[in-house]
Amino acid sequence: MQQEKTFRDKLYEIIFESDTTxxxxxxxxLLFMIVASITSICLESIPSLYAEYPNTFFGLExxxxxxxxxxxxxxxxxxxxxxxxxxxxxxxxxxxxxxxSYFALIFPSLHxxxxxxxxxxxxxxxxxxxxxxxxxxxxxVNALWNARRKILVFFFxxxxxxxxxxxxxxxxxxxxxxxxxxxxxxxYWAIVTLTTVGYGDISPxxxxxxxxxxxIMLLGYSIIAxxxxxxSASLVKESSNEKVSAxxxxxxxxxxxxxxxxxxxxxGHKL
Numbered sequence: 001m002q003q004e005k006t007f008r009d010k011l012y013e014i015i016f017e018s019d020t021t022x023x024x025x026x027x028x029x030l031l032f033m034i035v036a037s038i039t040s041i042c043l044e045s046i047p048s049l050y051a052e053y054p055n056t057f058f059g060l061e062x063x064x065x066x067x068x069x070x071x072x073x074x075x076x077x078x079x080x081x082x083x084x085x086x087x088x089x090x091x092x093x094x095x096x097x098x099x100x101s102y103f104a105l106i107f108p109s110l111h112x113x114x115x116x117x118x119x120x121x122x123x124x125x126x127x128x129x130x131x132x133x134x135x136x137x138x139x140x141v142n143a144l145w146n147a148r149r150k151i152l153v154f155f156f157x158x159x160x161x162x163x164x165x166x167x168x169x170x171x172x173x174x175x176x177x178x179x180x181x182x183x184x185x186x187x188y189w190a191i192v193t194l195t196t197v198g199y200g201d202i203s204p205x206x207x208x209x210x211x212x213x214x215x216i217m218l219l220g221y222s223i224i225a226x227x228x229x230x231x232s233a234s235l236v237k238e239s240s241n242e243k244v245s246a247x248x249x250x251x252x253x254x255x256x257x258x259x260x261x262x263x264x265x266x267x268g269h270k271l
Contacts, residue, residue: 011077014026033064033067037117042115044061079250093120094120097119143231143235144231154226154227163187163190167186169209169213170182170185176205177204180204194219251267252264
């Protein structure tokens, strides 16, 4: 029993900790495999290359899938509570790195979804000691999460405005302009105009339609400031709180602890 615990501790140290020589070597090797896998997928999407080397690309994909599957299993073995790792951000991205390859055996069209492995490059932050960047990113995430209700209210208000504006434009333009042939098409125009994107593929031709379009354009410039103010206020409020560290608890794998914390505030385990 003691031998199994020692093996698990050593495996955790290699896989999850980058402070040791073995941990750094594992992480750098893993990053190299991720980059090589993404490069292979991108090259495979080139028809001329795939037509010339189909077996090579297939062999590489099988190789990378096997490697990442073994790595995922080792991570489950190394942690004390595998379910916490499975539900964590890195656990989900690690799983998404291998699941599309197996689904592609049944649904070949899903094959190129394995490019989602690029998300695993986020481990660069941990490997190269960019903890302060992780802390700042956590700060931004908390600010956005705290402002989520206000953002949702604003989002639904914009949706309502585009539906009303699109419907009005359809009533005004559909008899004189073939571009506005339906309300959904008119709502699409309202979204493009209100967000100040302005593709120009659809435009009003009647005087009343141009007046409505002008009003929506000006309204679009006005509402840009609303989400900016919401997020800015949330950032100011978040900055007044005590700073948190990006340290990961070895027991529950959660982050968001105070900068001077010794024990995990979620499970009580020593950090």
